[in-house]
Amino acid sequence: MSTNPASLLELEHVSRHFDGRAVLNDISLTIPPGMITCLLGQSGCGKSTLLRIISGVDRPDPGGRILIDGTEVVGPGRFVEPEDRQIGFMFQDYALFPHLSVADNLTFGLRHLPRAARRERVGDVAERIGIEHLLDRYPHSLSGGEQQRVALARALAPQPAILLMDEPFSNLDQGLREKVRRETVETLRRMGTTAIIVTHDPQEALAVGDLIVLMRDGRIEQAGSPIDIYDCPCSVYAAEFMGPCNRLTGIWTEGRIETPIGTFPANLDLPDGTLALACIRPQALSIGPDGQGISARVIDKTFTGESEQIGIMIHPLAQPLRMHSHVRIPMAVGEKVSLQLNGAQVHVFSEQPLADKLDTDS
Known part of the structure; x- marks a missing residue:
């Protein structure tokens, strides 16, 4: 043919x-x-x-x-x-x-x-x-x-x-x-x-x-x-449409966003002191050896077969972070762990307007 x-x-x-x-x-x-x-x-x-x-x-x-x-x-x-x-x-x-x-x-x-x-x-x-x-x-x-x-x-x-x-x-x-x-x-x-x-x-x-x-x-x-x-992704909307993200608002300082769980560089033209937004993929989070990472607590776990979806609470965040792990981690709900981040899966944007937030949350 x-x-x-x-x-x-x-x-x-x-x-x-x-x-x-x-x-x-x-x-x-x-x-x-x-x-x-x-x-x-x-x-x-x-x-x-x-x-x-x-x-x-x-x-x-x-x-x-x-x-x-x-x-x-x-x-x-x-x-x-x-x-x-x-x-x-x-x-x-x-x-x-x-x-x-x-x-x-x-x-x-x-x-x-x-x-x-x-x-x-x-x-x-x-x-x-x-x-x-x-x-x-x-x-x-x-x-x-x-x-x-x-x-x-x-x-x-x-x-x-x-x-x-x-x-x-x-x-x-x-x-x-x-x-x-x-x-x-x-x-x-x-x-x-x-x-x-x-x-x-x-x-x-x-x-x-x-x-x-x-x-x-x-x-x-x-x-x-x-x-x-x-x-x-060119925007928060694009980042979140293509896959789940944890959102963290932070302060933009000298080419980086400062958040409660780390500082991440990005190519943005923002004045120092303004708000920016970090979108962190669940697979960017992992559990490290004791004492080698951010102190956190496991609040829930869902086993889906090929991976586990884990809720992690970190002080002073009001909302838990969501983590996806393809490695079986023997940790119980309520247990303290050390959280590590892979910065390659962090996307940084200028703080989005309210209309954008409502759109991406829908």
């Missing part, structure tokens, strides 16, 4: 308002060819609306532009219809036609091809995705994972330049989700497909994406590689 060359997608100042409310607000973004991009964010942040606009199912406000390989498909006075954009769309509920066999579902987007070419294309894509044995079956007789693979095959059969996927793994249970996700990513990479996947799950985005675009209230909060966006 030959495929179209991977395509570059460019968005320039794309906005979308509904009833006067900005669902998308001045989105500019470049999607690299042949890579998997994850649009990540809470429900209502605009990621699915952006996907519909890219596909052509919805139109942006006047003024924005969308280009595929340098060719404008949306712009002033120009709108290319969805069927002419060479874009595939895989829906969250798969949207398989229940009255058609798997083979006929795969054939649906190939009606422009001669009959022999349709049969060859269906056979090729079915072999690549491993669903040859399902071609005579109907959707109602398939498991969730089988339906997902059929939906992927149907989206890829027309050889789209870009594949859009809206929460494609959310309908699967956890064990099956990881297996199908891994197989899907392997297929996309093997075929060199430019893919955009919408997800609300940061762990899924970290596992899947070459590029992560974190969205918030219709805007792009941060875009970067999984490592960049996790290790170097």
Whole structure:
């Protein structure tokens, strides 16, 4: 099965308002060819609306532009219809036609091809995705994972330049989700497909994406590689969305934040004496030998199998710190311990405004 060359997608100042409310607000973004991009964010942040606009199912406000390989498909006075954009769309509920066999579902987007070419294309894509044995079956007789693979095959059969996927793994249970996700990513990479996947799950985005675009209230909060966006978050919101954090307010002095549990440097331009905020990952905390660390007390422990989640109280903090440990530590609730910190997992920001605090706490 030959495929179209991977395509570059460019968005320039794309906005979308509904009833006067900005669902998308001045989105500019470049999607690299042949890579998997994850649009990540809470429900209502605009990621699915952006996907519909890219596909052509919805139109942006006047003024924005969308280009595929340098060719404008949306712009002033120009709108290319969805069927002419060479874009595939895989829906969250798969949207398989229940009255058609798997083979006929795969054939649906190939009606422009001669009959022999349709049969060859269906056979090729079915072999690549491993669903040859399902071609005579109907959707109602398939498991969730089988339906997902059929939906992927149907989206890829027309050889789209870009594949859009809206929460494609959310309908699967956890064990099956990881297996199908891994197989899907392997297929996309093997075929060199430019893919955009919408997800609300940061762990899924970290596992899947070459590029992560974190969205918030219709805007792009941060875009970067999984490592960049996790290790170097641009805001408290980004840090906490990508994983749990302990918050500590401290005083900014000579390029460092001073907190009750330590002093941490950061590249911030703040006047000395102002408040700053340290976000400390739970895995930044560990228990050291007696007397080699900060005096603390264990207040609770939760065993989750691969790790333990531990609550640690330190004077004079009013709230406990949360710690994740993959090492079995023989300590009881109420026991005194020595807490140590890995500064690489501490992110420092200027003290955020109240609105930001309410947003990230929600």
